[in-house]
Amino acid sequence: MANAGEFPLENRAPAAAEAFEAAAIARPKVAVDTVLFAVDAQGLKCYLLQLGRGPNAGKWAFAGGLVRVGETLDGAARRALRDASGLTDTYLEQLFSFGDPSRDPTAHVVSVAYMALIDNPGRVGAASSKYSAGRWFAAGDLPELAYDHSLMADYAVARLRAKLEYTNIACALLPSCFTFAELEEVYAAALERPLDRRNFRRRIMAMDLLQRMPEQRRGAHRPAALYAFKHRSVRAIQML
Amino acid sequence: MANAGEFPLENRAPAAAEAFEAAAIARPKVAVDTVLFAVDAQGLKCYLLQLGRGPNAGKWAFAGGLVRVGETLDGAARRALRDASGLTDTYLEQLFSFGDPSRDPTAHVVSVAYMALIDNPGRVGAASSKYSAGRWFAAGDLPELAYDHSLMADYAVARLRAKLEYTNIACALLPSCFTFAELEEVYAAALERPLDRRNFRRRIMAMDLLQRMPEQRRGAHRPAALYAFKHRSVRAIQML
DNA sequence: TCAGTTTGCGTCAAACTGACGCTTACTAAC
DNA sequence: GTTAGTAAGCGTCAGTTTGACGCAAACTGA
Structure with missing residues (x-):
């Protein structure tokens, strides 16, 4: 479904399409955000980046970005993680999608949350200029996060814990x-x-x-x- | 993140925004699709709708639709399910998001899959005109489905089975x-x-x-x- | 009253779990 | 070299859970 009723619209003149249904249809941006975990001697760590631009500048958030033309969700998550940390070969798993239109007060952004795991916090490299800083935090003691990223963090920790019990996911850490x-x-x-x-x-x-x-x-x-x-x-x- | 780097764009002239980054940013439609389950004497059943319009007309699919302005994902899933089945008070749970740009050959559509549960297949009512038919199928013997809805079905069945083991989810059935x-x-x-x-x-x-x-x-x-x-x-x- | 069927309690052995004792194998200090 | 200290790794034991299955209880309809 979903895509179903829409096709006729695609084949009509834009004006007709607008009049028929498009007025109500949202065109949210689609983003991905990745909760990156690693374990060190102090315990479970989460990698956060400090936003360098925009109304949330100065706040901490997970590596993320908008999905680009032709990109899969996984692909966008990998790219955003690479841009934020230089990491290319990580375990990556989709967690949950957050789509409350008010989760970002400036625009309707649907964000697909991911979890990534690496074996060594030292593997992270420099972040893109989009961020003013990046560092590891104890997973149980994160600072205030931008948007609904605290929810994502909770979700990610819960998923990781659950999967340790019934999968070999530890191999990624x-x-x-x-x-x-x-x-x-x-x-x-x-x-x-x-x-x-x-x-x-x-x-x-x-x-x-x-x-x-x-x-x-x-x-x-x-x-x-x-x-x-x-x-x-x-x-x-x-x-x- | 995700939404982060984007804000400056919102405040600039459209042309400047385009030149800076928007050229590469996808503006996919965002859809929801809901796998509706019920159990009857024959076993686990899935409710499918036959598409009445578009290139996939005649194929079976789950209840779905595009997210509208101001809608949450859950809200869109509830609305789409109501339009397809008349159901208003069902258990509803988000499953997974499917965003391969080629999953729908006619447009880039990111679909958030949901699972809904009801206690009695007889509770479903008439579908909107978007569909030409609707009926229950044995969950283990679904017909060919539109788009990647077979994947969604597999995912939904797996989630339902898993949750029966460690939650009281059966109460919704x-x-x-x-x-x-x-x-x-x-x-x-x-x-x-x-x-x-x-x-x-x-x-x-x-x-x-x-x-x-x-x-x-x-x-x-x-x-x-x-x-x-x-x-x-x-x-x-x-x-x- | 009896045959047939579903409900629901009980038993038993095998497998699993949590708590914990103890030996082994090494290094570093004396 | 001998010894103290420490992490590695094996084993035991009781209590609990699991899977297989026996059987009595409670009802209806003939």
Whole structure:
């Protein structure tokens, strides 16, 4: 549907189309906004950018932008994220669309929210001139955000937490090789609660997601076995 | 973001705005499409409408339409559903947004997919003149659909199944009073697998969602206790 | 009164979960 | 070298949940 009743309009003179239905039809701008997550020693982090222009200048917001001609939503999200952080190969997942006409007081903008994950906060690079600054914030302690971006943040955190439980999404927050302790830190940071080391190991092992690597990580103490995810693409874990 | 860099444009002469950035910015139409579900004796059903106009005339699709000036996405979905089925008070939940510019060959249309649930397929009424017909189909055996509506159908079924497991969403597919057998039929229909009557009862009871009503339903055999959901609003079940 | 059918309670073993003890393997300090 | 300290990683145990299934209770219609 949706597109259905509209086609005749496309084939008529613009004036006729206007008179018939277009008067009521909104032509909102369509935007994408991406909540970028990474985990570091302090916990789950969110990357925010400070707006350099417009009425919201000075406020913090997620990487975003308007969809361009010929672009898919995913494509626009990737481009906006690249412009804001230099990142090109991230895990990206659509979350939810926000379309309240008053969410942006200056124009009707429908925004499709995305979540992106990277394994290391240090990977972010310089932002485009659209932004005056960019930095990581603790996910649980974000500053006041522009528009309805706080809602997006809540949504993103909830989705990430849920998916940690039934998918291998943690692979997007870790390098290709990691120790069990590092995996546990990712879970503990995102879920914001401590996990029992031994039970966590058992639970993850039962999921059969990991592949043991031949090498070990040597540090100050007993060396730790290195693991990799069997599948680097995110997929639901089938509970038999 | 998203809306951010754009404001200066709004305040400039149109020509300047065009030259600066607008050339590349898409102005897609924004549509909503709603996958309407109900359960009857045959199983899970999906309500489809046959398009009466346009290049896809004759094809089946979900209830949808373009977002109008001042409308929220939810509001547009409710209106489109009302126009297509007469329904006004349904459970409604946003699913996913589809924005591939080639999903509709005649125009760039971003469509926000929704799922709606009702307790009785018989509640649907007459459709607007935009459609030439409307009827229920078995959810597992849909005809060829217009646009990317098959994708939406898959997405909707997956979401419904998932939510049955961890929310009280079944309340939207049942009348206010129902027997355990009716509740089980809803689950079995949506999940498309038989459930053990006794284990199902135990599992649902453990969730503590139901309230036993004083009356009983009398039929040809042993009378069945009537139940109602404690909460009619859909909420996640907290696993202690 | 009985056959037939649905309702709804109960049992049992296997699997899973949360809490936690303890050994192993290393480094760094003495 | 010996030892103290620490992270890694194995194992145990009781309580809970899960899946399979037996069976009595409650009703109708013949």
